Amino acid sequence: MICDRTAPPVLELDDVSVSYGGRPAVQHASLDVAAGELMALVGPSGCGKSSLLAAVNRMADMIPGCRVSGDIRIDGVSVTGQGVSLPLLRRRVGMVFQQPNPFPLSIADNLHFPLREHGIGQREVREPMVERALRDVGLWGEVAGRLDQSALTLSGGQQQRLCVARAIVLAPEVLLLDEPCSALDPIATASVERLILDLKGRYTMLMVTHNLAQARRLADSVAVCWMENGCGCVVESGQTEHMFTTPGHPVTRAYCQGLAG
Numbered sequence: 001m002i003c004d005r006t007a008p009p010v011l012e013l014d015d016v017s018v019s020y021g022g023r024p025a026v027q028h029a030s031l032d033v034a035a036g037e038l039m040a041l042v043g044p045s046g047c048g049k050s051s052l053l054a055a056v057n058r059m060a061d062m063i064p065g066c067r068v069s070g071d072i073r074i075d076g077v078s079v080t081g082q083g084v085s086l087p088l089l090r091r092r093v094g095m096v097f098q099q100p101n102p103f104p105l106s107i108a109d110n111l112h113f114p115l116r117e118h119g120i121g122q123r124e125v126r127e128p129m130v131e132r133a134l135r136d137v138g139l140w141g142e143v144a145g146r147l148d149q150s151a152l153t154l155s156g157g158q159q160q161r162l163c164v165a166r167a168i169v170l171a172p173e174v175l176l177l178d179e180p181c182s183a184l185d186p187i188a189t190a191s192v193e194r195l196i197l198d199l200k201g202r203y204t205m206l207m208v209t210h211n212l213a214q215a216r217r218l219a220d221s222v223a224v225c226w227m228e229n230g231c232g233c234v235v236e237s238g239q240t241e242h243m244f245t246t247p248g249h250p251v252t253r254a255y256c257q258g259l260a261g
């Protein structure tokens, strides 16, 4: 599947603001991510990129003093209200963090664990799901003979690909990636970038990156966050090549050409 911009977006952020202890961090952010699209969220440090990701999967709910307003919809249904099941939301929205963070369990159990947590109790049902996820991230050939070994014995790039496998084993509708390569060396970065390219079209992804060249290499679309009046905002979003070659906003022009930020 190629990303389909004619269909209604899978992920919508509609006038989203996030504050901590009453202090605004990001205000009035609106974004649409189409089915199968990879959108890169770029911008200087502190302009609220991670806060927006935390609003989508409601990790923000766990941060004392953090308040999110506006609406976030997945497949047209709001995920911001009181009645939303957070376990179900976490199943629908996978997340990969900057630092590879496999559980201190075996390679296989890193994937069995979330499946068990979400009620898939029978090992014989889980096993093919685990294998499929490991194949999807290109790890199966590397780990098939050592599934019982600790995940911590894997290299950094393998650990991050395992974390992607853990995020997709539950077949989420949306995948959030928070600087997924920034803690990796160039070789591991290349392997994770190849994986992200491979997942494009199959998952709807929102990825924070500081690496503009990476955003240009990987993303279908780019949203630029910026600080205005001491608070983060999204100044412009659009298709990647347009954002790098003919952006509409002077901030985008300066940032994407490396003149600011």
Ligand SMILES: Nc1ncnc2c1ncn2[C@@H]1O[C@H](COP(=O)(O)OP(=O)(O)OP(=O)(O)O)[C@@H](O)[C@H]1O
Residues within 6 Å of the ligand: 020, 025, 043, 044, 045, 046, 047, 048, 049, 050, 051, 052, 063, 232
């Ligand atoms: N748990 C928190 N408590 C208080 N303030 C926070 C918290 N998390 C983030 N902030 C503040 O919110 C603002 C936005 O931070 P956020 O981490 O979302 O920005 P970012 O663009 O992702 O930055 P970076 O690129 O450095 O990761 C910053 O001023 C930050 O200090």
